[in-house]
Amino acid sequence: MKIDLAVRQGETLHVFQKPLGAAAASRVTLTTAGGGTIVLAGPRSDDFTRSEAADLADGPAVLEFDEAATAVSLVYAFDPARVIDEGIRTLFTTERNRQVSPRYRLHLAPPFGWMNDPNGLSEVGGRMHLFYQHYPHSLRWNTMHWGHAASRNGIHWADQPIFLLPRAELLASDAKVGGVFSGSAVPAADGSLRVFYTDREDDRTPNWEWQMTAVSTDLLAPGAATAVVTETPDLPGYRKDFRDPYVFKGPDGRWKMLLGGGDDQAALVLLYESDSADGAEGWRFVGVLHSEPTTQKLPAECPCMVALDGEGDGLFVLIFGMLGSRDEVSRRRNMTIALTGRFDGARFTPIRRDELDHGTDCYAFQGIAGANGPFGISWAANWTDVFKEHDFPSCMTFPRRLVWQEGALSTPPIEAVAELRLPQPPRPLTADGSAMPLADGLGEIEIEIGEPGAPFRLAFDHPTFGVALDYDGDKLELDFVPPGKRPSPRYFVEDVRPTTLRMFVDVGLIEIYVDNGRFCFTKRIDSDEPVSAIRLDAPVAAATGRLYDLRPLR
Known part of the structure; x- marks a missing residue:
């Protein structure tokens, strides 16, 4: 097979390949x-491994391989000197990993393959860096890598080379499952970045998950990794889950590491600490920071x-996911769950x-x-909707501020989301139930409730999903009716009197911020079809609003 490539001067090529059959x-x-020839050879492996050709000449190039003996999944090119701003150029993908869906035109989505949890959120050199769980060779979960994107504003992203690769032995054998979780x-003063991550190999004994660290000096690839925490804590009834190291500087000046796990009665957040100057060694178990029955x-x-700021100065917010939890x-x-409270370096009091x-x-x-205040980002999906036999395109939410105001936590979107607006003035939104079309299925909606407590309904016209935001004077509910017979959960908050609503409609995703993020509703719509229009139905003068047309990122 021949693949024609257009290469630019000085670029590096990453080729992901594996042997087939008896090769x-x-x-x-x-x-x-x-006219030169470079042979890229990969080891015996059941998954794709990466080969590299650097400092290439400008002009057409050709990649050739015997399809009976070698498979190629992915080829991308980048200029190491400019990739942070310009990103990679994807030159070749297959039907399995190609992103052909028209979804997520406003949000960060992977250039190819699968995406889930955000990792390594950091700020270095005036840019936001976000890594994420990634399998680059299909749109389904598999052996985990770390993808990477960089941004100056948190909205416009440049895709970077794949950052972390699984251990060679995991790629070599299809019987081994795991990867870099x-x-x-943690950024250093010299511009380098120390990453911490869970290495995992299913069914490995005595532990299937352990914690690693590595340093990247160029933000494109890590150096050699070393283990920092290898054994689960000696706690009665502790089970095998032991993952997701989150490292930060505590109020006592020591490095802290949070890990997720559980025992027979509770989900646990574990606390470790180190006196090391860079967190590279010396980690010891402090205790259970939080126990969730x-x-x-x-x-x-x-x-x-x-750590929160402003009105929340002196407070910390502890956030964790409850995998498999169910609200009856x-x-x-x-x-x-988000718990706000006080943390002295060893104990957390919500x-x-x-x-x-x-x-x-x-x-x-x-x-x-962050430099401009605390913020974060989430995977805009839910594991309950993931099925191993189906492709699952997904994206990240917009970055959200963490704001403590009037004794409560709010998570509004970062200010840069306004940069998505087109220059024309917003369209007024009438409250008579008439349809307001969305250009390309994209829009930002702002609504002020002139009479708090007055009921309203905002419907999103979609060809296959029923979606509406209903308020009856007490309960605010996102009505979501998917096609087929599978019942949908209910999404609501009670005893509320909203005064403002801000919503972002993307193809495949809706984000709703109530009262500047005091309550949020994020809903993935598993469809390539867009919302065509919105309809606001409210009593006269009870609600006024506007619709901004938005500029797609891709």
């Missing part, structure tokens, strides 16, 4: 623009702890409990204390 190795030949990142033997996962009243699954998002398609939230 002991994979072999790809690259003929460069200057979730974690965090559960009869379902569920683990806590993806914990993070962020609403039938929602996999909820995310003073308020919130659910992070009542639509529940906002999972694995990771936050940091």
Whole structure:
């Protein structure tokens, strides 16, 4: 097979290849623009491994391989000197990993393959860096890698080279399942980035999950990784889940690490600490930071702890996901809990409990204390909708602020979302139930409730899903009716009197922020078809609004 490539001067090429059949190795030949030949060989493996050709000449190039002996899944090119701003150029994908869906035109989605939990959220050199759980070779979950994107404003993203690869032995054998799982990142003063992550190999004994660290000096790839926490804590009834290291500097000046796990009675957030200057070694178990009672033997996962500012100065918010949790009243699954309280470096005392998002398609939230205030981001999906036999395109939510105001936690979107608006003035939104078309299925809606407590209904016209936001004077509910016979959970909050609503409609996703993020509803719509129009129905003068047309990112 021949693949024609257009290569630019100085670019690096990443080729993901594997041997087929009885072949002991994979072999790809690259003929460069200057007529030279580079042979890229890969080891015996049941999954794709990465080969690299660097500092290439400008002009047409050809990639050749024997389809009976070698398979190629992915080829991308990048200029190492400019990739942080320009991103990679995807040159070749297959039907299995190609992103052909028209969804997520406003949100961060992977350039190819599968995406889930955000990892390593950090700020370096005036840019936001976000890593994420990634399988680049299909649209379904598989052996985990870390994808990577960078942004100057948190809205416009440049896709970066795949950052973390699984251990070679995991790729070599299809019988081994695992990879590089979730974690965090800590920037250093010299511009480098230390990452922490869970390495995992299913059914490995005595532990199937352990914690690793590595340093990247160029933000494109990590150096050699070393283990930092390898054994589960000696706690009665502790089960095997032991993952997702979140590292931050505590109020006592020591490095802290949170890990998710569980015992026979509760989901647990574990606390470790280190006196090391860079967190590279010396980690010791401090104790259980939080115990969340559960009869379902569920683990806590993806914990993070962020210091608040402003009115919340002196407070911390602890956020964690409850994998497998189920609310019996609403039938929602996999909820995310936010506890606000005081943390002295060893003990956390909650003073308020919130659910992070009542639509529940906002999972694995990771936050940091950013240069402009605390914020974070989530995976805009829910594990209950993932099926191994189906492709599952997904994206991230918009980054959200963490704001403590009037004794409560709010998570409004970052200010840069306004940069998505087209320059023309917004269209006034009438409250008579008439249809207001959405250009390309995209829009930002702002509504002010002039009479708090007055009922209203905002319907989203979609060809296959029923979607509406209803308020009856007490309960605010996102009515969501998918096609088919599978029942939908209920998404609602009670005893509320909203005064403002702000909503973002994307193809495949709706984000709703009530009272500047005091309550949020994030809902993934599993369809390539857009919302065509919205309809606001409210008493005269009870609600006024406007619709902004938005500029797609892709």
